[in-house]
Amino acid sequence: MTQKFDIEMLPVLDTNYAIFIRCRTTGKVAMIDAPDDDKILNFLDDRNWRPDIVLVTHRHWDHIDGLAKIKARYNSRIIVPDSEKDAITPHDATIAPGAILPFGVGHFTVLSTPGHTSGHIAYYLQEQPTLFAGDALFSVGCGRMFDGPANAMWDGLKELRHLPDETALYCGHEYTIDNINFALSLTPDHQALRQHLQWAKERRTQNQPTLPSTLGFEKANNPFLRADDPTIAKAVDKLGAPEAEIFAAIRKAKDQF
Numbered sequence: 001m002t003q004k005f006d007i008e009m010l011p012v013l014d015t016n017y018a019i020f021i022r023c024r025t026t027g028k029v030a031m032i033d034a035p036d037d038d039k040i041l042n043f044l045d046d047r048n049w050r051p052d053i054v055l056v057t058h059r060h061w062d063h064i065d066g067l068a069k070i071k072a073r074y075n076s077r078i079i080v081p082d083s084e085k086d087a088i089t090p091h092d093a094t095i096a097p098g099a100i101l102p103f104g105v106g107h108f109t110v111l112s113t114p115g116h117t118s119g120h121i122a123y124y125l126q127e128q129p130t131l132f133a134g135d136a137l138f139s140v141g142c143g144r145m146f147d148g149p150a151n152a153m154w155d156g157l158k159e160l161r162h163l164p165d166e167t168a169l170y171c172g173h174e175y176t177i178d179n180i181n182f183a184l185s186l187t188p189d190h191q192a193l194r195q196h197l198q199w200a201k202e203r204r205t206q207n208q209p210t211l212p213s214t215l216g217f218e219k220a221n222n223p224f225l226r227a228d229d230p231t232i233a234k235a236v237d238k239l240g241a242p243e244a245e246i247f248a249a250i251r252k253a254k255d256q257f
């Protein structure tokens with residue numbers, strides 16, 4: 001497949017990633033979220049890129065505090081989840097799950113991924129299967145459940161399993177090593193995770209990101225996408241319980257890990 005879009009990740013703040021998507025045909029640039037870090041402005045100016053749009057996943061400060069600077073410098077169009085609009089300034093437009101947003105030669109589909117915050121959304125680039133998951137889904141993990149409820153969070157994550165296996169996964173934080181350690185505490189004999197831990201440690205030693213992952217890898221190895229798998233249910237002592245209850249137990253175990 002010829003790439004239609006270039007996607008770049010920039011580590012900012014302590015653990016966040018700023019993500020940039022550039023359409024090779026039109027030169028248009030989109031950003032996912034805007035942490036407040038001058039590294040972002042330097043990155044853009046070095047490449048002579050101006051973000052046409054900023055797509056916000058949720059209202060947390062480490063995803064939106066840079067919006068004012070981006071707006072002032074590039075006059076980007078800032079698009080935010082409709083149900084969190086009151087908590088996000090500045091913004092130019094709101095968007096809700098189900099919407100399809102044209103970008104360059106492609107489109108973003110807006111997906112509902114509540115639970116970390118109640119109005120969290122993710123963006124899926126159809127023409128070059130890529131999921132920008134914000135803090136809803138991490139590699140081998142998921143966001144902390146601040147707002148919940150567990151059944152809505154689980155339903156949102158379960159929907160993501162319908163995306164093609166080759167879908168590249170980009171997310172808001174570098175948490176992979178910690179997430180793998182937790183996953184291995186549930187299923188110590190999971191060989192693919194043991195191998196992935198070695199790989200992730202090498203990447204981090206070289207200061208390289210462990211992302212993007214793929215949805216195929218996550219479906220098979222991320223415990224938060226496997227709450228309906230008896231192996232995982234058993235590990236949290238919830239065999240036979242409703243899926244949302246199992247999911248909540250996994251999330252709670254991670255909080256206490």
Ligand SMILES: [Zn+2]
Pocket residue numbers: 058060116135143
């Ligand atoms: Zn967050």
